[in-house]
Amino acid sequence: MKIKSTLDRIPGGMMVVPLLLAAIINTVAPDLLRIGNFTQALFVDGAGTLIALFLVCAGAQINLRNVGVSLGKGATLLGVKWAVGAAVGLLAYMFAGDNGLFLGLAPIAIIAAMTNSNGGLYMALVGQYGKEDDKAAYSILALNDGPFLTMVALSIFGAMGFVDGLFSLTSFISVLLPIVIGMVLGNLDLDMRDFLAKGSDMLIPFFAFALGMGINFNAIIEGGLGGVALGIMTVFFTGTAAYLVFKALKWNPIVGVAEGSTAGNAVATPAAIAAANASFAGVAGLATVQVAASVVTTAILLPIYVAFLVKRLEKKGKMTKEGEYVG
Structure with missing residues (x-):
């Protein structure tokens, strides 16, 4: 049975197929793999650990002389993601109805969803189509975890002031440290760099499956068409904007579009903001x-949008069949 070759024929297959398979299992039979010990540790609870190990392997491939490129890419992704999400949120506030909603969407939900990205999904996509400095850019993207940047947008709009405790330096360092450890090992010893290079690709389907075990398709039903529309807007607005910016900068545009998602921890953002400012309490549940x-x-x-864009780049001769950008 040619499992690997079959997955390789599917754009992003090493990430997409395990993720969707796990999401189906989690929706239909959520307790199937939650049986404790090694099974649950690997297939359900292992996403954080596996991604951390992936970051060590990715960090080892970074040459210290090129670290500025990683920082530049990360800052660009962070800035584009936030700017697009904040701009759409501002328009929603300006044209919201008397009920505080814009086309059925809570503006606070728009900002929370569009300014916060799924780091695991980014790493899975970039692991297949990006380079080591693209993976290392994740150290900067960690800044959009949680409600901090949503607060920044709301503060600029004059809706509320800054609130202490919504940005954790410790959390930021905890994301950065595995990359730094890998980078130190890889630059001190080239043999360690080669050794750790073998780990990156192998880890992708495993942490993609664990990520999928955190997805429940029932959330689409509960969120209604508005939530689905918000997801579509997030992919096409933030992802496409970053794609175009990266293309203009002569960087791999697939890395840009890989940021066009909403992180699971963004679900807690409306409640956190409502706790800081009671004026948002009325829409926090819907958001x-x-x-x-x-x-x-x-x-x-x-992943489907990424696959479409990869095929376009391949037809234009700007990306190889192996997923290397040559534009």
Whole structure:
């Protein structure tokens, strides 16, 4: 049975197929793999550990002389993602109805979903189509985890002030440290760099499956069409914007579009903001389910969109069949 060759024929197959398979299992039989010990540790609870190991392997491939490129790419992705999400959120606030909603969407849900990205999904896509400095850019992208950047947008709009405790330096360092450890090992010893290089590709289907075990398709039903629309907007607005910016900068545009998702932790953002400012309490519940629907929608739609763009680049001769950008 040619499992690997079959997955290789599917754009992003090493990530997409395990993720969707796990999401189906988690929706239909959520307790099937939650049986404790090694099975649950690997297939359900292992995403964080596996991604951390992936970051060590990726960090080892970074030459210290090129570290500025990683920082530049990360800052660009972070800036584009936030700017697009904040701009769409501002328009939603300006044209919201008397009920505080814009076309059925809570503006706070728009900002929360569109400014916060799924780091695991980014790493899986970039692991297949990007280079080591693209993976290392994730160290900067960790800044959009949680409600901090949503707060920044709302503060700029004059809706509320900054609130202490919504950005954790410790959390940021905890994301950065595995990359730094790998980078130190790889630059001190080239044999370690070669040894760790073998780990990156192998880890992708495993942490993709674990990520899928955190997805429940019922969230799409609960969030309604508004939540699905929010997910579609997140993919096409933030992902396409980053794609075009990266293309203009002569970087791999697939890395840009890989940021067009909503992270699972964004689901908690509306409640966190409502706790800081009671004026948002009335829409916090609706915003929460809409963001949850966006999480699931982007996890499904983004890999498909990436596959479409990869095929376009291949036809134009700007990407090889092996996924290397030559534009």
